[in-house]
Amino acid sequence: MGEVIAQTLFKKGAEASLHVATWNGRKVVLKTRFPKRYRHEKLDKNIRTYRTVHEPQLMNEAKKAGVPTPVIFQVDLRNSRIIMEFIEGKQIKQLLGSLSPNERKEMCTRIGEAIGKLHKHGVIHGDLTTSNMIVNREGRIFLVDFGLGEKSKELEAKGVDLHLMKRALQSTHYQYAEECFEAVTKGYAATVGEDRTKEIAGKIREIERRGRYVEGRKDDEEN
């Protein structure tokens, strides 16, 4: 199966640790979901196994939808570990601030197109943030981190997905969150169509109002 050599930790996330390594002469990423001591052992094992099985499947589906994702080389369920292609490039999270307003809009439009392609194909990413998007040297946008994703064609699931994107922009790129999300929506509409987008935008509003403390509900008129 090939041996992994020269591992270096490059990201200790909350959900998994990422190591860069050499595997059969290739530069790869090892994504390992280590046990979480705070969770009940059985629950922890279930969650880690489920995500390790589903993530590569969804990445594969994303590719079919025309959205670049790293190539999967090996899945090791016993250790909850995935070996995948290393994408040379930059996280959009780091990139966004250095772009001009126009470049930023263009980048966000392309993000919207990618999300649109996923949704059209019934893939829900589940964790749309700018940290989970990598621009490679040729300027293609790769999506990573499908561990919280699912297959679904439901309006609700798509709405939540886009809502998360909006929230991620608001917490991390609050200076230009609004224009960025507008551009995301534009790209999304270009892919799935205006009518569908309107429907989903309505759903996002509904989701936002469902949360207990969100302004803009009818019962807000106060004295």
Place this chain on the structure above:
Amino acid sequence: MKKNDKTYCLGIESTADDFGVGISTFNGEILANVSDSYIPEKGGIHPREAARHHAQVANTVLEKALDNSGLKPRNLKIIAFSQGPGLGPSLRTGATVARALASYLNIPLVGINHSIAHIEIGKLKTGTHDPVTLYVSGGNTIVSAYDSGRYRIFGETIDIALGNCLDVFAREAGLKHQKGMPLGAALEELATQGENLVHLPYVVKGMDVSLSGLLTASISMLNKGKCKLEDLCYSLQEYAFSMVAEVTERALAHTEKKEVLLTGGVAANKRLQAMLKVIADEQDAHFNVVPREFATDNGAMIAWTGALAYKHGLSTPIEESNVRLRWRIEKVDVPWVK
């Protein structure tokens, strides 16, 4: 003690089922923290009944707080009140008392965001400065951290709050409010006797959680009567707490902050505390939990946050003091932080 040497803020809390009055000096010394809870005969909080309760106890609670502090009304410099978010009738009752006091004493009024007050009292009492905060109560489930002038929301519930989820299940299971022991504590007690993990839905979406499916599944298991109640309470806690713990850890990894603060009514739960402690350790951060007295809704947190806000030039003219039912923390400037 010469009372004139210090400046005092009286804070009124009335967002839900508690009516509380606290008094704080401008330096964060808490001189009084008195509250009276509305306990429904059955079911959850009835907003109108809660408001009626608050109106009835307001005088007594105010007097007791002043007594405990040894202050006279004329010693007060400002009146702070929780302006939102929360239940309309409850909020309006507290706001009315606050407006009346401020105009009678002719001193400034300061409207405070209730959720921010939970964060500030936690920071004050634990000595944390720049934490990732998990604020969990009957009405809120929010993971937040400070950045550029405001507390930003990183994760939250997309449906019901954690405390609400536990309370509704506890009521369905027939657990009763006992004096000095909230429903959540009764559930926690039973959970410690559970041993077997029952399979339930675990729903994390990005940094948000969804708890309504978990609640529905738990109630349905309860009604089927095939598992022991202790096991169900245990499992519900394990699932719900693991979900909020997971998103807190993600926010911690994302922001790279070095402190974790657990605050709000559910913060009193020992199992939740233990989980967050592990997470903090794993992310090389310090874990802090607000003391029990200041975990549930209280007037002291409003008084202290009022003092902070006023010291930084903020006050609320009466005509702008309408309550704000769904006032999100990311809409509030917090010039006193850093």
